[in-house]
Amino acid sequence: MRLHRSIRALLAGGAALATSVGLTVMGGTAAHAVTPAATPLPQHVFAPYFEAWTGQSPAALASQSGAKYLTMAFIQTASKGTCTPYWNGDTGMPVSSAQFGADIATIRAAGGDVIPSFGGYTADNTGTELADSCTDVNAIASAFESVITTYGISRIDLDVEDNSLTNTAGIDRRNKAIKLVEDWATANGRSIQFSYTLPTTTGGLADSGLDVLKNAVQNNARIDVVNIMTFDYYDNASHNMGNDTQNAATGLYNQLAKLDPGRTAAQLWGSIGVTDMLGIDDFGAAETFTVADAGNVYDWAVGKGINTLSFWALQRDNGGCVGTAGSDSCSGISQNTWDFTHVFEPFSGGGSGPGPVTDDFSVSASPAAGSVPPGSSLRSSIATAVTAGSAQPVALSVSGAPAGVTAAVSPGSVNAGGSATLNISTTSAAAPGTYPLTVTGSATSGSHSTTYTLTVTGSGGGAKSLANGGLESGSLSPWTCQSGGAVVTTPVHSGSYALSAAAGPSRTGECDQTVTLAPNTNYTLTGWVQGNYAYLGVNGGATASTWASASGWTKLTVPFTTGANGTVTVYLHGWYGQGDVYGDDFSIA
Template identity: 55%
Template structure:
């Protein structure tokens, strides 16, 4: 993304080319939700990561940017600043606090300044193994499950760098699989109003050639610089439709819905770098949110969290305000409900154990109980009709939900959730709970891509299974925090058909 250059001067490294020793495991991590709103956070201006996450209510943030301090180096830092190394001392406590509230972060490599200055890691470093080692260091230091790669400007024409980057991705994906880790890679690329330019497609074609799995292609739907009139929401849709067709050529075995679940969109809220002719409005945000939810996109984002305020109405593009009249965090509040679902299908998050101060013990059902959990047995929760034996859906709700007589796990009735190509068929009920308790939510499910979870004041907690024709038990721990009621839900997955649910308990 085109951003202002980092103010701090780059410091030449004498230790360039050092390969870091990487520990293979950390505490249990949870995959990023299947549909996530994760705006970019400008990590270079001294703002509090956790503070702005709390103020905005944004639980998931994409952290920009990681790059080398000088061209030719193989060591990355936050913002290329040698005073901000990849270590728990840099952002570690903030990330832990965000995770304790049910969120997470996505580190982003590159950005316009790095791509323009030769400090993007694959442009800077000519050793593929050292590039991979830097990815792995970020993954293990912060225990993350998704990496964003912002590739634009000169990085789009550096064919050697493109090839090195994709070879390194493949190494990291193989390393992750061998060490029981989940890791996803996102390519964030500039776009035209009809899809990626050939330079962006070349990055993906090279990934395919190197057997590097690309989980999400995130379009920057702004800065078109084509001197044409723009209606930004419509341009987002047309760019995405074009990308969908392009991905169909690159990945011919994937279904239409699988391709939509590979697509992300990043807007530049308010006035973008081109000027007022490219202005993303509040109305555009509402339209894009509705459309992205209907299409089942993987990711919705914007540049940048610090711009989500009306501090400079009528102004130009700025790092600190949107340039339009709006309330503070208005774009965040519009996009926030987009986050839903468990880990992305095809990328289950395995349990990993080891000591790591930056990981939250409550991020996985298999992790240790959170510190607020009482040693006594919590009072029963108010979940009703969990076995559906009443024959009625009440108090469960959901337009694509019904009670059926077959198949069942126990008794004579079960719940049917019939997902469509545009709706994941969420069936839910609101349940009275005790505050500051941890409950165990369980259910038996049958069918492909069944999700079980709960929404508290701190956000969603969930688990899922790829499933099949047999009954499978799902279990997840739910910490209530200060909430006295939570929403318990189950759902299938867009375009994967019907699931069945039975014997839901919350104890």
């Protein structure tokens, strides 16, 4: 997954959109009926990403969450070398009013709108990002035009990352197509915005992202918003994610000022967007964006007058998987459902809506670290304090304990200003290593966390390797799979059984198992795969993957390094609508 924004030829202001009805031909392709042009987006808009591959209704989630505007992810081609865009690259989900048309109408009736997004990490990694896949600039422009006229939208987002950042031919084709569409829109009485979503460092765009914008200038392509993904830094540094969002955007501001020195400060800030990843991002707990961070970013965004606030992703705005990194369905932190949305939602419009509530508090641990041999226990005092407004009830929880370690806070709730005790006990199976335990306080005003660093000394056991790697038990356990996953007798790489992951139009068919290894250690996952877009990888305490497409068996190797608790989830999955994939003879060494 990744995120968004762009510049005015660089940076354009948000021109009002006109209404036009008629026919058009783009690059000699078939004509499209031109729908009435959309109402312009607000000058300041909160538009979180909606994961369109889940089968969920965007209108229903918009209504439940309060997010009136959504960024719809993603549109890409079905296979490398083609030019027809589909939602999620799924040929069963064409760009048509039958796909999401009714949802979009419902969202608009409630006063909101959508921003279709092309690209994303998977497309950029498989060659199915539109401009990477299609070598015909006119066909790329026609595909953009088709989305505009089919849904009557006023902005297209282009999520460019991974391999698409180094595909210079694709970058040039994409910007040339943007220019064609902007000329077409002007001729048809429309105004359409384009935003680029790009990865960032904590100091601004890397050279590869900046080169995308420089090429837009060379092609006279107007980029209205540059949106940066302020997460997944993977720099092994200590992060305050709220502060890093602001620092990265300030670096981007300085870069844009050099690209377009004629713009005022207000115009430059008004062309910037930021997208945070809720909770624990793909890197892990060291990069955790909290509800309190969201409040700080909201206040900063209002003060600067930026164009867009977003996050990845709406379906993650819940606390259903505390301690899990990079999940598509939950944040990995303790929170109430829609906490982040409720902080950011008032941004849409003039950006002057109410921010986080006045009451606030802090959480701290004393001592903040301790060492213990396997089989022993220790304690730390958890203090809360009122930092603004009045005292409020604060629910306390702890996450991050590895196998063989139990951690709990007692009592589980205090009034801000009160104290509790963090109780930690270990068994003889606890693996030696250093583990960050996150103590989180949650209240009406939001959440705050503190870290207690636990070191388990000695040479205890606890590490285990991959179980049932050859599936020769004849059963799935301890593997678990999405619907349709099974142990099969054909095809097999060796022995009598193999694993089948049943990818379908709305699922990847993922099969996985969680294993505990030595912390902070290099490993290599090996497996044999067969099928179209067969992915092998790990997530959780480490993030790494690779893939292959072949009718016969292919050996894949995935090097990775465990985190502080040594726990990772090994997975095999296919891709949406690409059919079943198979795996066999998995091992970790």
